[in-house]
Each structure stands twice: as structure tokens, then as C-alpha cells.
Amino acid sequence: MDDARAREVLTRMWVDQHEAVTRFVARRVEAGLVDDVVSETFLVAWRRLADVPEDPKPWLLGVARNVLATHVRTHGRWRALGVRLEREPETGTEGTDDLAADRTDLRRAWSMLSDADREVIALVAWDGLTAVEGAKVLGIRPSTFSVRLTRARKRLLAYSGLPSDTAAVLRNLQETR
């Protein structure tokens, strides 16, 4: 690929994928690091342009995940890599009471999931990926991704439908297995 063509390809990728990569990163690190991680991700793409598949999104998110791991371990905040959930909203901004209650249950259930469970769910629910694409991000087989997603979803469902103390007991049981 000549340089002019390479610039064209990366520019197109930047325009098409910048927002998706930024959102993926923004869920995982503090705001001050987001731009650096995104830039570094596209820098890797620039240097490995020949390796970027036709559908670049899962590949870019996989690179971003590796770059994040480097940054976050670097700063001793490995645990922070887990996908965050939207901050607790102000009272009264959530619409109907039922909806608010559902959200609270879901939020609580989410907080009880392991980082690995959150990651597979977030790839589908937030990044809008299929199991095949999500598997590419994590570098695992699609069948493995599907199994993990099913289990994570079951746990989320179990935790959100139970009283909080029962859910905590259930989670502890699963952790000790």
C-alpha cells in the first residue's frame, strides 16, 4: 500500500470508528487518559495497516483493550479496567417509579458481577457487537464468547431478580465454586 493510500485508509478509519473507540475507552478509564489511549490505538492501526481487517471495529477495540491494559497496569489501577456503569442519577430524573426501581435492581446486579462478566455484556449491550465480533475483541473463540455471555446474562438476571442479601449469598457461592 503506498503512503497516499495508507493515509486515506487511516483517515477513513478515524472518521468512521473514532467515536466507537472513544466510547469503549471512556467506559474503562478516567477522562484524562481517554484521548491518549484512543490515539495510541490508531497509532497501532497506522503501523499495522496491512493487518487491519475489512471490518476494523472489533480489531480496533481489541487493540484499545491491550493499550488500556498497559496504561492501567502502569498506573497501578488494574482493577479500574473493569467496565463502569453510569453514575447513580440524581433523584427524580429517572421517569416512572417502576422504571427507576428496575434500573436500581439492574445497577445493583451489575455491581455484583465479575469484571469478566461485565466485559462480555458491555461488548454486546454497549458496543453493539455480535458474539463473533466480541470474540475478536477478546481474542477468544465465538463459541467461548457465547457461553460466557449466556452465563453472565444468567447471573445478571439472577442477581437483579432477587432481594439483595439473597443475591449476595448466591454470588459468594458462585465465587467459591
Next chain:
Amino acid sequence: MKSPMLADLAALDPARDLRAPGRADDEALRSILGTARHATPLRRSPRAAVLAGAAAAVVVAAGGLAVVWWPGAPAAYASWTAVPNDLSAAETTARAATCEPVAHTITEGPDGPRVDEVPIRPVLAEQRGDYTYVLLTGDGATGECLVTVQAAGATDVVSGDAVLASPPPAPGPRDVTTLQLGTASWSEGDTGDGALTSAYGRAGEEIASVTLTLVTGEQVEATVHDGWWAAWAPGEAALDDTARVTFTDGGTAEVAVTR
């Protein structure tokens, strides 16, 4: 197809309202396009990681050794002393707890840079003024960590790690070997840069002390502990390539400190 629960979760996406469209004239894109496409692998390219700007690491590579220093330390070393203070075992443990217990290898893989971890544990800790230096080692890997306790009780930690080409051989009783000698620097974007010069290696069981000399003539006493020795000096200090060694029987010798 998404389940209703996954749809509900979408509403809780912290980045739901984040808009970050990429534009062809973005400054960040322009600076990427301005770099060489066929860069050397990260661990052999001292400048590669700096391109990311703030909070990037500086990679210093030499021979089979890649040393990565991470940002986070203060730039000045006002209270540094040429002679280290001993730390109690409890203090060593407490300070070392803030150091990363792993060394990293960074290799370029088909899916971008890949980071592997090698566990390391503290083998030596020393204090010079407000700064605690910890040497950590593991299977063919070493780490260095500089901890500064701030006035408010917060700690600043800067750490570097290296994966050795081969595990260091055990030294003879009167041997001093050098695994690392040189200056590592780091960049914190606009907020500050830092550098320190360090040396460490294995020390035989009859080694009582190791004294290094800066090219300015100042002598720096190393810490010798449990088969290891280490010393550091602020900034980009240059060290003489010989050190004076005292043996447990009182004898002395000049030894080369080169890798």
C-alpha cells in the same frame, strides 16, 4: 437478538451520551499520520511510546534488556542522600506494597502490542531522604520502584521493569555482577519529566559493601542485601564504571560495574 435486559442495560451505558466523531482534520490524526508507518517494535524504540503524549512510558532498550519506566514521580530530589538509610522489615513491606508485583514484556503481536506479566517480589529496599527505592526480582525479570511519600500522606510511585535475556547466574562469594546500569527517564506530558540513574545486580555472600562514584566525584553507597546490591542517584547522573567493594573479611577491591 438482544434480550430485554440487555436493552435496559443500554440505558446505563456511562458513554451513552458521549459524542466523539472523528474528523479528517483532527490534530491527533494528523500527528499519527506524521509518524513513520513502519516503526520498529515498541521494546526497541525508545520514542515509540512517547507519541501517545501524557502518561506515556519511555522505553529504554539495550541488548536483551528492555527497561520501561512509568510516569508518576516528582522531578526533583531535594532530600536525596548518598548514603541510604536502613528500613525496618515492616517499613520495607509497607512501602513495597505500592510497587507493582509484576514485570511486563511488551511484544508486537498480530492484534497489536501484547503485554505479558512475570511475577516479581521485593528483595531489597532502601531510603534516601524522602525516597524509598525497592528492587524486585522474579523468574528472569527485575523491577525497580521509587516511592515518594508526599506531605499529605499520599504516595507517588514510579516503577520500571525489565525482563532479562536469561536469568542471572548466582554470583561467586566474592563476585559483584551488574544487571542494570544507566539512566531511565519518563515523561508526564505537560506536568513534568523525571529521570534517575540506577545500578543493581547480584552480590556474593562475602560482599559487605559496594560504593559507586558519580563522574562528579561524589560517592554513592549502595545497599547490599540478601545477595543483591542496588544504588541510585537523581537525574541523568553518570556513574564511573568501577565500584569499590569491601568484603566481609575487611579486604577491598575495585570491580567493574558494566553489563
